[in-house]
Amino acid sequence: MNSLPALTVERLLWAAAAILAYALFCGGVALRRALMRRRARRQSEAMAGGGEAVLVVYASQTGFAEDLAWTTAKALQIGEVGARVISIGDVTAQDLSAAKRALFVASTTGEGDAPDSAARFVSRVMAIEPDLSGLSYGLLSLGDSSYIHFSAFGRRLDAWLTERGAAPLFDRIEVDDGDEGALRHWQHQLSAISGVTDAPDWSRPAYERWKLVERRLLNPGSPGGEAWHVALEPAEGSAAWAAGDIAEIGPRNGPDEAGAPSHREYSIASIPQDGRIELIVRQMVRPDGGLGVGSGWLTKYAEIGGDIDLRVRTNRAFHAPEPSRPLILIGAGTGLAGLRAHLKARAAAGARRNWLIFGERSAATDYFHQAEIEAWTNAGAIERLTLAFSRDQAERVYVQHRLAEAADDLRLWVASGAAIYVCGGIEMGKAVGATLTDILGAQAMADLTEKGFYRRDVY
Incomplete structure (x- = not known):
């Protein structure tokens, strides 16, 4: 069988390469269009909700911050709060000045550096002095405390926002190497914004068993809501925490309630030397006359001597x-x-x-x-x-x-x-x-x- 001339083989190879390149180009275009459609679909879904949309800004290096930003938008959507998700590299000073509320999810990379995607924001927005006095914001700062400059970009962004007149909705939440407790705290703050307090936790706390040992009304006769002193002791052994830490309580259902309620957070009012965790709990009353899930459980429904699910969450931001x-x-x-x-x-x-x-x-x-x-x-x-x-x-x-x-x-x-x-x-x-x-x-x-x-x- 005769072989093809060398010139013909070369032409065939060039043709095949051209076809392959064209196919890859078309595939790339199709992929980009699919990604754009997916992003647009996610954005339109996140934008759903009443009222003015919350600006959700992510500064991501590995994609974790972006994923959390979309999860944040979904959490707001459950409460019919609209959200506009945007990369920090696309944010302008005008965007921030025009927004009433913004949530930032910001990573720190390397030894305290901003993510690469934030370079334009740092040079073009943080370098100027926009008036952000009309903006309220929350900040989730992602980092790794094994690095010397832990959470450095998040802290720098927080300070800049405050300097420009923006008002924090809550204190900066720092996440050390994906700490689930800090992420649940972020979800807890989102619940306050959306008004949805019964959404399931993103990750379930590993509760320990504690005993309710004291419950005392602090303000009998007050014109305001009842405030209770609540004390709990570990069922076994002892526990350690620091002033500023948080007690995550896993409430159980009161009468006529169903479903698995998410955790509730309370500032700890005692120190380990006291031998017990003490709380000051305001009894919340819903419009229908029922009690709040967490406060109702701690101040009324749980029995003295009964079990309480509790987990101590380290809160370094308030140490x-x-x-x-x-x-x-x-x-x-x-x-x-x-x-x-x-x-x-x-x-x-x-x-x-x-x-x-x-x-x-x-x-x-x-x-x-x-x-x-x-x-x-x-x-x-x-x-x-x-x-x-x-x-x-x-x-x-x-x-x-x-x-x-x-x-x-x-x-x-x-x-x-x-x-x-x-x-x-x-x-x-x-x-x-x-x-x-x-x-x-x-x-x-x-x-x-x-x-x-x-x-x-x-x-």
Whole structure:
């Protein structure tokens, strides 16, 4: 059989290569179109919902942050809250200025660097000074604490947003190497935004068995909702935690309730030396008269001596500064819980430069743990105590008003190196943050945030 001439073989090879290249080109076009259709479909699904869409911005290096951004959008959609998901590289200053609410999911890569996809945002947006005073935001910062500059880009972004006037919806949530507890905390904050409190957890906590050993009403006769002191002890052995950590409770259903409720989070109001976890729980009443899932379980339905599913979640974002640093503690209502743990820990460590600013409705009915606080003050463990009982005079007086009245002293404390810790409701946190900015200035607040000397546990 005769072989083909060399020229003919060469032409056939070129033709085959051309056909293959064309096929790959068409395949690439089809793939890009499929990806674009998938992205458009995901975007249209995420945009579903009423009201103005929340801007969900991701800064991703490996794709994990992007996946979490889409999961975040889906979680908002369950509550009929629309979301616009966008890569940080495509975000403009105008986008942020026009948005009312934004959620950032930001990775840190290498030794504290921004992801490659964020380079344009860093050079074109963070380099200028847009007015973001109309923006409220939340930030999920992904990192790995085995690196020296853990969560560095997330912290830098947080400080920049605060400096530009944006108001945090809640304190920055840092995820150490995919920590599921921190991700559940992010989901918990999303529930507050969407109004959906019964969505299943993204990952189920590994609960331990605890015993409910005490339940005491703190404010009988109060014009506000009931607040309860709740104490729990481990069923076996002992447990360790630090002031600032969170108790994740797995509530069980009360009467006429079905389904498996997701976890509820409460600031721990005690230290390990107490031998038990103590909480301050506001009993929530739904519009239909029923009790909130978590608060109802802890304050009414669970039996004294009965089992409680509990997991301690480390909350490094609210851990204490070194004992030698002065500490200003600001809170209202059940926010006293997180502050009380810090005061206990600092009193035990002999750290006496503590300024507590606490607010509630009435001194006669709502001065939670009054005897303890006044004993600390008399003993010098609290150097300065400032109280704001809103209903005890004709005009409403809240903690931010007392803060403004003490502006000069606040500046002196901060100048001496004081850290500021805030615990309580979101609206209180916003008002306190705005007052602190008025007193200290946006740049000083950004510096405090970046250095970890301004921390919040708000809910």
